[in-house]
Amino acid sequence: MNQQNMKDWLILANERIQEQKDYLSELDRAIGDGDHGVNMARGFQEVSNKLATQEFTDIGAMLQQVAMTLIGKVGGASGPLYGTAFLKASTALKGKGECTNIDLANALNEALKGIKLRGKAEIGEKTMVDVWEPVVSKWLDNPEAGMDELIEFTHECMVETKAMEAKKGRAAYLGKRSIGTFDPGAVSSELLFSSLFTVLKGAAS
Amino acid sequence: MSVGIVLISHSHELVEGLRKILHQIQPEVEIAIAGGTEENEIGTSAIKIKQAIEKADSESGVAVLFDLGSALLNAQLAVELLETNTKVAFCDAPLVEGAYTAVIEAGIGSSLEEVVKAAESVKEVPKLL
Numbered sequence: 203m204n205q206q207n208m209k210d211w212l213i214l215a216n217e218r219i220q221e222q223k224d225y226l227s228e229l230d231r232a233i234g235d236g237d238h239g240v241n242m243a244r245g246f247q248e249v250s251n252k253l254a255t256q257e258f259t260d261i262g263a264m265l266q267q268v269a270m271t272l273i274g275k276v277g278g279a280s281g282p283l284y285g286t287a288f289l290k291a292s293t294a295l296k297g298k299g300e301c302t303n304i305d306l307a308n309a310l311n312e313a314l315k316g317i318k319l320r321g322k323a324e325i326g327e328k329t330m331v332d333v334w335e336p337v338v339s340k341w342l343d344n345p346e347a348g349m350d351e352l353i354e355f356t357h358e359c360m361v362e363t364k365a366m367e368a369k370k371g372r373a374a375y376l377g378k379r380s381i382g383t384f385d386p387g388a389v390s391s392e393l394l395f396s397s398l399f400t401v402l403k404g405a406a407s
Numbered sequence: 408m409s410v411g412i413v414l415i416s417h418s419h420e421l422v423e424g425l426r427k428i429l430h431q432i433q434p435e436v437e438i439a440i441a442g443g444t445e446e447n448e449i450g451t452s453a454i455k456i457k458q459a460i461e462k463a464d465s466e467s468g469v470a471v472l473f474d475l476g477s478a479l480l481n482a483q484l485a486v487e488l489l490e491t492n493t494k495v496a497f498c499d500a501p502l503v504e505g506a507y508t509a510v511i512e513a514g515i516g517s518s519l520e521e522v523v524k525a526a527e528s529v530k531e532v533p534k535l536l
Contacts, residue, residue: 235476241450270454273452273453273454273484273488274445274452274453274454275445277444277448277449277450277451277452277477278450278476278477279476279477279480281450281452281453281477281481282453282477282480282481282483282484283480285453285484286484320480320483320484321480371476372476
């Protein structure tokens with residue numbers, strides 16, 4: 203994966219987030235404070251604008267810029283969570299002009315650790331971790347996995363959050379009433395991962 | 408120098424107002440605020456919080472008080488982004504009463520630990536006598 207692939211990934215992720223902006227906010231209105239779509243759309247639009255106009259010394263530096271943009275622009279809890287994720291990934295890829303899929307999977311594993319530490323969340327608590335953890339570990343366990351398989355698996359992980367009871371964030375106040383809706387952070391995480399696997403599929407062919 | 412105080416809220420106006428109250432009580436204590444997003448909309452910003460910590464920084468350290476939800480996440484991230492070795496402590500306390508007590512404690516020259524302890528002690532104080 204080179205710098206251009208990485209840019210393509212985040213620019214595609216932004217397009218999907220813009221398309222799903224209202225849906226993300228609607229999900230968040232059900233169990234949170236209703237701003238996830240607007241926040242993510244604002245942050246990733248800014249990321250997309252910066253990537254389209256800037257060149258970076260290496261992909262670590264690029265992801266650091268992504269992190270700082272998300273931290274500054276997203277607002278809500280998603281800002282520090284996604285910001286921390288990209289900050290950890292940028293450290294893992296510091297100085298690299300390009301990286302292998304395994305490098306990237308390892309960097310995303312560092313990102314996952316950052317998310318869990320920041321949000322104090324574990325798997326099964328109806329959060330973005332319920333997409334990040336299984337998807338990253340599946341990819342690490344089998345770096346040769348097909349991109350279509352990973353895209354499908356990511357979607358399944360997101361769907362599983364519907365039956366979960368929220369234990370973290372504002373949704374936790376709802377207790378059992380949080381069951382029956384997809385977690386907004388899991389949905390935005392699916393958009394991010396499915397964009398990545400789509401770009402990698404294109405880059406490989 | 409006395410301990411500096413940082414007030415974090417989802418609303419700029421909320422901490423601006425709180426700072427005015429506290430400044431009247433202890434004008435010599437450095438009180439920095441980080442309210443709202445970078446555009447002063449409702450939310451919190453790690454960048455703003457980092458700047459507030461730098462502003463309130465003294466050799467005695469900085470006590471941080473915050474309101475809801477993402478305020479703590481962004482405050483913890485802000486501390487990680489600091490380039491200095493500033494001593495920063497989070498107060499597990501209600502924003503208004505905690506800040507009031509923290510500022511008075513800082514004003515009498517107490518240590519960071521004492522300021523935090525004083526702020527946190529207000530949780531035990533009944534408001535209706």
